[in-house]
Amino acid sequence: MAELRVVGQPVPREDAVDKVTGAARYTTDLALPGTLRAAILTSPHASARIVRIDTSAALAVPGVRAVLTGADLDIRLGLYLRDKRILARDVVRYQGEAVAAVAADTLDAAREACHLLRVEYQELPAVFDPRDARKPEAPLVHPDLATYDHMRGVFFPKAGTNIAHHQKVRKGDSAAALAASDVCLEVSFDNPPVQHVPMETHAAIAHALPGGRVEVWTSSQSPYTVRHLLALAFGMPHAAIRVHVPHVGGGFGGKAGLGLEPLAYVLSRACGGRPVEIAMTREEEFNTTPSRQGLYSTIRLGATRDGRLTALEAEYVWDAGAYADYGVNVGRAAAYSGAGPYALDHCSIDSYVVYTNKVYGTAYRGFGHLEVLWGVERAMDRMARALGLDPVEFRRRNLLREGATTITGEPFTNGHGKPIECLEAAAEAIGWGRRPSAPSAPHKVRGKGVAMLHKAPAMPTYTSCAAIVKLDEDGAADVLVSGVDYGQGTYTVLRQVAAEELGLPIDKVHITWECDTAMTPYDWQTVASRFAYMGGNAVIEACADCLCQLRAVAAGALGVPADGLVCRDGKVFPRQDPARGIAYKDLALGYTFPNGNSIGGPVIGHGRYIATGLTNLDPETGQGRPAQFWTYGAHAVEIEVDTETGEIEVLRIATALDAGKVLNPLLCRGQVVGGIVQGLGSAVLEGFRFDDKGRLLNPNFVDYKIPTAKDLPREIVPILLENPQPGGPYGARGVAEHPMISVPSAIGNALRDALGIEFESLPLSSERVLEKILVARAPRPDTP
């Protein structure tokens, strides 16, 4: 490959100027004339029948234009499993679920009207622990599950139970292999549900138009999926729906699929077509919009005395909450990744996505992998210890390498990247093998830990996307895509790709910052660290199309064959005669000869990409090809624990990822650091707490802490390996989610090293750590 000019450079974001000046427009910054504001009323009960709702006082509030309840809306929504209503209908299934909505001239009026709604509930039995919810006597969260539409052949809801999906993976004979193992162990772990906490809460504006059309502006990761699901839900042609996505203030998976758009639409319709804006309060963002599912894991490992893993069995029980539309896919993806990046001949995994009466789950950065690897990577450390082996050495012996197959039967090649190199680089960066340095005070102790991570995009086998590249009058290029850049940096990377391919400087390539399903070409949705890869390939193809058009016109202009022409530095010229070049600007709209005759026309290139070679997984064995590409990595941490307070300080964290190719080191570093700190939140701070009635106790920033500037590790060492991915743009893989995965596992392993105490539950909050320290120190009653 010729030397790269732009790809691989630390190009800053093009949108940064708008963002530092306050000019960037997010959904609630847009003001359409006559926009009404909406508010919702949420359920105080986790499980109840809605006996009646009296709307009369609410309707009497001056300025109120419409009040809607679930009784008005007989529609089910969903992407994988259509189990959700726009507003609760007949029953509520979690505390915080929206039961009614009001649109009014002002937000104050809408809120006042919500307060005046009188809802009569009849409480119903509830179930909060997914392990209980699997029992035959458990109350059913969705008694009508059998009737729900879902993606067939991929998901398997079990009628008459709370199981929304059961994903199996079977390879070899794990029971026999465990029985024959020299060493076996079984351990259980758990993760609480957590929130994404985008700084911009969910928001949407809908404008119902005459003729059954609607225009939507939304804080979403998924303009085309929003359009498609609205079309399905309301029986509208796709062209009747136009979805705009302006700047988005963070998503992390929580803004994938459908959000508030259907509610904004039905409110607008009910108000005679006035535009309606609805935005979640921070409390609603915690308590009403979806979260990350909780998980209970049980893992059995077997190994030979010389440190070879023989088998892994796992049971993953997901706390889906009240709706599992997206949760089923998390349970599926985490199952086919559920053994970690290890070479295993025998493996058996059962992943159950189970309904409970709690706020429901969805995609969250890492898509189930942080959760399952919390268990797997802690279990690997225990096995290493049981064998008397160093945890790095034990992993090195068992990691996937050329010649092995994954647990779904995919042959592992060097094109997958090098997990072993990641492990070694991370371990070396924290001085693995040397004892931790001396603690900073006598009541503090230090420890080190490592953990592996891996993940592939979880997406349908037919996932596709497109890109358009058009040339301007001045010879600059505009890139149009419908993947959303909600902070991760993809747009900058796509500009770099286009600049590289077209032979233009980066400041001559722009990307359109609003997605618009009427204008920007199809993309499935922006999730799963897939867009630099898929969008990058589509942009490469679109640029090739542009170059082909440019060459054809230049060939006519110069009277030479097109295949001898080169495009570089904004010019098309014969390879032998660079001086005879024609600038792109003189070709972009067509070429005009000196006598006025013209040829060509506006240059617009089209490119596309579709997932290739993926298969549905066998329902009984999980065998198949689920992944377009895998990204592997490792974390190594050194921590200091205050044994008087239980507080953990991360002294150093080294994160090695096999990125294939770093397309932009500045933005890549931003993803790594941001991901690590978000992972730190899951590790030591974050988790929903519920009371015994299933009410969320911490729906605010005082009781639900996320990391602040004070919580940064003292040192962060990102390490990016570049073992190229065949088929990736310039050999790149996605890396946006990965830095977050396994941060808790590495810290948990370091905590065990520091204290000699095992922790099975997240978060590793100071309270939890201190409690275990005190228990460990307490004199045993049975020993004199």
Place this chain on the structure above:
Amino acid sequence: MNGRLETATVPAGMTLLEFLRGRLCLVGTKEGCGIGECGACTVLLDGKPVTACLVLAVEADGGAVDTIEGEARDGELSALQKAFIEAGAIQCGFCTPGMIMSARGLLRRIPNPTDDEIVEAMAGNLCRCTGYEAILEAVRVAAQAKAVPHAGQMVAGQSAGGSGSQGGRLSSPRVPGEGGGRG
């Protein structure tokens, strides 16, 4: 208001945030929680950072309010804004206006802050994307640029290959031990 006189009659209960966004259309100031817990709505009132969601509009009567819209002067980005761009301190950008105003408040009070003073001043502003490291770095760089007025290395970040201090970081295949330190 950003150096201009604004005259308005407002309801007693209207917050400064509602006034800025709803009445003056200064929507660069963001709402992240509405109850004083996230810092997204930070503006300067008489030079001091306040959370505009907790200040009543009437409390600003007769005072000087600075918002993100007033940070660039005569079409020229401030050193702070340039430093945010160059350091990669922006992802989704929703926290950015509040971050910059908190940093502006700090630099007005302490032109040469220590690292601890920077962390202390920025710890009330939540960011879910960046992990803060680049934000702290940007404030540090801006403070230094101010101390040495014509450092001259900062550009608005549009040039080919992104000139500037980040060049080459992490771009080599393996860079164990590279970067990541705090200062």
